[in-house]
Amino acid sequence: xGLSLEASIALAALAPFLAALLTPFIHSLAGRYSxxxxxTVPAGIFLLLLGVSExxxxxxxxxxxxxxxPSYGLTLSFFADGLSLIFALTIAGVGTLIILYSGAYLKGxxxxxxxxxxxxxxxxxxxxxxxxxxxxxxxxxxxxxxxxSFLLIGFYHNRQAARRGAIQALVITNIGGMCLLVGVILAQxxxxxxxxxxxxxxxxxxxxxxxxxxxxxxxxxxAFTKSAQFPLHFWLPNAMExxxxxxxxxxxxxxxxxxxxxxxxxxxxxxxxxxxxxVLVAFGGVTLIWGALGALRETDLKQILAQxxxxxxxxxxLLIGLGSEAAIAAMxxxxxxxxxYKAGLFMVAGAVDHEAGTRDITALGGLADKMxxxxxxxxxAALSMVGLPLTVGYxxxxxxxxxLVGGDWLMLFVLAVLVVGNALLAGVALIVMIRPFLGDxxxxxxxxxxxxxxxxxGPILLGGVGVVAGLLPDWLSADVxxxxxxxxxxxxxxxxxxxALDLASPLIWLSALTWLLGIVVFRQAQAIRTVLRRLSxxxxxxxxxxxxxxxxGLIRFAATVTRALHHGKLEFYLLAVxxxxxxxxxxxxxxxxxxxxxxxxxxxxxxxxxLVLPDLxxxxxxxxxxxxxxxxxxxxxxxxxxxxxxxxxQGTALxxxxxxxxxxxxxxTQLMVEVLSVVILTIVMTNLRLDARDHRPFEDWARDGTxxxxxxxxxxxxxxxxxxxxxxxxxxxxxxxxxxPIAHGANIVNVILVDYRGFDTLGEISVxxxxxxxxxxxxxxxxxxxxxxx
Amino acid sequence: xxxxxxxxxxxxxxxxxLVFSVYVCLRGHNExxxxxxxxLIAAASIAVFGMASGVPAVRRALKVDPLAIxxxxxxxxxxxxxLSLFIEAPFMTSIWLYLDLGETVVPFxxxxxxxxxxxxxxxxxxSAIALALESDREEDL
Numbered sequence: 001x002g003l004s005l006e007a008s009i010a011l012a013a014l015a016p017f018l019a020a021l022l023t024p025f026i027h028s029l030a031g032r033y034s035x036x037x038x039x040t041v042p043a044g045i046f047l048l049l050l051g052v053s054e055x056x057x058x059x060x061x062x063x064x065x066x067x068x069x070p071s072y073g074l075t076l077s078f079f080a081d082g083l084s085l086i087f088a089l090t091i092a093g094v095g096t097l098i099i100l101y102s103g104a105y106l107k108g109x110x111x112x113x114x115x116x117x118x119x120x121x122x123x124x125x126x127x128x129x130x131x132x133x134x135x136x137x138x139x140x141x142x143x144x145x146x147x148x149s150f151l152l153i154g155f156y157h158n159r160q161a162a163r164r165g166a167i168q169a170l171v172i173t174n175i176g177g178m179c180l181l182v183g184v185i186l187a188q189x190x191x192x193x194x195x196x197x198x199x200x201x202x203x204x205x206x207x208x209x210x211x212x213x214x215x216x217x218x219x220x221x222x223a224f225t226k227s228a229q230f231p232l233h234f235w236l237p238n239a240m241e242x243x244x245x246x247x248x249x250x251x252x253x254x255x256x257x258x259x260x261x262x263x264x265x266x267x268x269x270x271x272x273x274x275x276x277x278x279v280l281v282a283f284g285g286v287t288l289i290w291g292a293l294g295a296l297r298e299t300d301l302k303q304i305l306a307q308x309x310x311x312x313x314x315x316x317x318l319l320i321g322l323g324s325e326a327a328i329a330a331m332x333x334x335x336x337x338x339x340x341y342k343a344g345l346f347m348v349a350g351a352v353d354h355e356a357g358t359r360d361i362t363a364l365g366g367l368a369d370k371m372x373x374x375x376x377x378x379x380x381a382a383l384s385m386v387g388l389p390l391t392v393g394y395x396x397x398x399x400x401x402x403x404l405v406g407g408d409w410l411m412l413f414v415l416a417v418l419v420v421g422n423a424l425l426a427g428v429a430l431i432v433m434i435r436p437f438l439g440d441x442x443x444x445x446x447x448x449x450x451x452x453x454x455x456x457x458g459p460i461l462l463g464g465v466g467v468v469a470g471l472l473p474d475w476l477s478a479d480v481x482x483x484x485x486x487x488x489x490x491x492x493x494x495x496x497x498x499x500a501l502d503l504a505s506p507l508i509w510l511s512a513l514t515w516l517l518g519i520v521v522f523r524q525a526q527a528i529r530t531v532l533r534r535l536s537x538x539x540x541x542x543x544x545x546x547x548x549x550x551x552x553g554l555i556r557f558a559a560t561v562t563r564a565l566h567h568g569k570l571e572f573y574l575l576a577v578x579x580x581x582x583x584x585x586x587x588x589x590x591x592x593x594x595x596x597x598x599x600x601x602x603x604x605x606x607x608x609x610x611l612v613l614p615d616l617x618x619x620x621x622x623x624x625x626x627x628x629x630x631x632x633x634x635x636x637x638x639x640x641x642x643x644x645x646x647x648x649x650q651g652t653a654l655x656x657x658x659x660x661x662x663x664x665x666x667x668x669t670q671l672m673v674e675v676l677s678v679v680i681l682t683i684v685m686t687n688l689r690l691d692a693r694d695h696r697p698f699e700d701w702a703r704d705g706t707x708x709x710x711x712x713x714x715x716x717x718x719x720x721x722x723x724x725x726x727x728x729x730x731x732x733x734x735x736x737x738x739x740x741p742i743a744h745g746a747n748i749v750n751v752i753l754v755d756y757r758g759f760d761t762l763g764e765i766s767v768x769x770x771x772x773x774x775x776x777x778x779x780x781x782x783x784x785x786x787x788x789x790x
Numbered sequence: 791x792x793x794x795x796x797x798x799x800x801x802x803x804x805x806x807x808l809v810f811s812v813y814v815c816l817r818g819h820n821e822x823x824x825x826x827x828x829x830l831i832a833a834a835s836i837a838v839f840g841m842a843s844g845v846p847a848v849r850r851a852l853k854v855d856p857l858a859i860x861x862x863x864x865x866x867x868x869x870x871x872x873l874s875l876f877i878e879a880p881f882m883t884s885i886w887l888y889l890d891l892g893e894t895v896v897p898f899x900x901x902x903x904x905x906x907x908x909x910x911x912x913x914x915x916x917s918a919i920a921l922a923l924e925s926d927r928e929e930d931l
Contacts, residue, residue: 665823668823669827672827672830672831675834676830676837679920680837680923683920744884744899745901746820747819747821747822747823750818750823751901753825753826753905754908758882758884758901759881761904761908762864762867762868762882768860768911768915769861771915772857772860772914772915772918773857775919775922776857779922779923780922
């Protein structure tokens, strides 16, 4: 391979985004084969990562970094160790099959190209997340997965349930995202590094800090929302409104595993404490049982699988919480096994839905004759989920029991939870495998037949991997387990995977117990479902409805605040604005003693000396007179039009004053602004068809008048106050001295606007345009309501 | 307002104001003027034109939507700042180019293009508002 190791790591994270950008073109060129074409991207990434995996398996890491914001010392850095490579390979491998599957699943859909582009961007975000070294980059990719998953869940945007599911997922995972951002910043603040690879080497710096609890809570908040831990699990079943490829990819093997990845990644930094173990094991255990029971309550294939995913995520979190060598090894094997069988089962569910027209297990039966290959895929996956020997699932189960056998009574309790949870999951696996495919054939909405190759490749290949990897335990432990566990625990781990069944060990009997209970669950599924449904109906209230209540309350609250602040009465807006102006003018003057000079003291009490007429030339007096006349005309004007015009006269006089006292630019602008305001105000007035006369009751008149006088007095006092001080001329000296030599311009005002302060001006003109757009929108709306009638 | 005198004089006023606005805009770097004031003058001329000849005539004469002119202005101003990236200088570093025409030297600079951008923004936005206000309700905005 011509690429350096470093470059290939970065390429793996960024290539899907490029592919997503090109997807519209590729889709329009390749048409119905776009799924096949685009699947080469993740396949290429998979091979690329496989090609660079050798040094990682040997225990090393690969790192790549680019300048990001050099002035802050930030680098966009990636690194791959055992843990990230396991996740990245899973993402790319499953991703290849999913893209292929999507191509067939959405065949002929109008927005198939858009869907594939979303999928690829999601994949890029996910790969970036697991390969990121910089914690800010990790956060960025983390949020990118939330956004892309929002787009994907809401893909059928004309369905209300899909929109709700998308918003719910976005809200919940974004709460976690915010936690992550604060946690990451805090971690950097305490440790002094943005890099995960460096943080890992610092050992106890966070664990021993007084703020450890806060950091831990923030990271757990992020991981628990993303990985759907109880009680924040409810968004995951609702996210099943997404097209099935999305569920297979995001909500089994990848996005929801981001939280698991984060916890595993932070284990060396935050893990190992009593709080860590307690919280993770407790939440993981509850989630495991909750999800497994939830799965038994459902009859929709996708809902069943979603609930088992929640259970599996709980199991993974529990194992990370235990943190022993065997537990971490079990976590890694279980992750791989779960990714293979769950993605496969989702794809099977999608194929059944696609070909038979329903996903309800009570309405399906005997499909094995019509869809034999799909059935084989389902069976391979379900056997791994049950954990029969010769599958990866078996090793995962053995390993996790090994982690707990022989502990104290608390450990034994956890072991019991695990056995029950696994048994429930095994029962569900049997239901998913047997109910739709075996037994009597039931009539289905569509005449079922075998799914296309692109939709079968996924389940068969993933199921096959689950079994083949189970036949090669040595490879699994040396090339997958050891580097991954090394990355988490920091030292080499002795793997325990063996093919031979040792009847003397308690593990095999625990497994047998699990299978036995699983069969019982399968046989009693109907009864269990009835009981569970009655229970949940009896409670009648769950996290999902709580979410709705909170969202509804938020909207009500926002509406109340808006109505209070934004009531639509122009005169009150103006009143508020000018009252605020008066406060802003007088408060600092009073607080800083700016008005002391005006108070007559014993020595300076002689006001007559202060009130002398300034020495003005006759034409200057004329201008002042013009301004005063304009002002008086405004006050006594009987009609609005005359008042507006008089205001223009007053403003023009002001412009003349600027002109006389050496500010031609200002005068120029003032004049034009006056002209335009008179024109625009006149048009507005005529358009509004107001009463030509401006009558107002005395109390309004007094109120407005007082406010006007107060504001006017405030501005005048402020100006006088400014004039009493010495003028700091450093800035104007600088501009006068440098304007011509540096900026090649003699008009300092203009040079400041376009050169020295050009960036400000750029912002200002953007605001001008934005305001223009807003005004046009308002006008257009007014016209519309006029046409249709109020 | 729609008198014969006004309607006859308006095109002359408008043309003079527009030419003057360009003049004011371009001379702004050394003498009173600049993009902002130039844009104001041009917008005022459009307002006058609108009163005299009606909004549809003005829209036809302008060819493009005034708001698009404003958008182009923001774009132009932003891109004039980006030019400095080619000489590896920070954003909005000014670049000057003196074009020697024998008799006279014409200076070109990125601040000049920036100022022209400001001109377009002010002109476009205010014209759009003025025209929208002047238009009768039957016309579309």
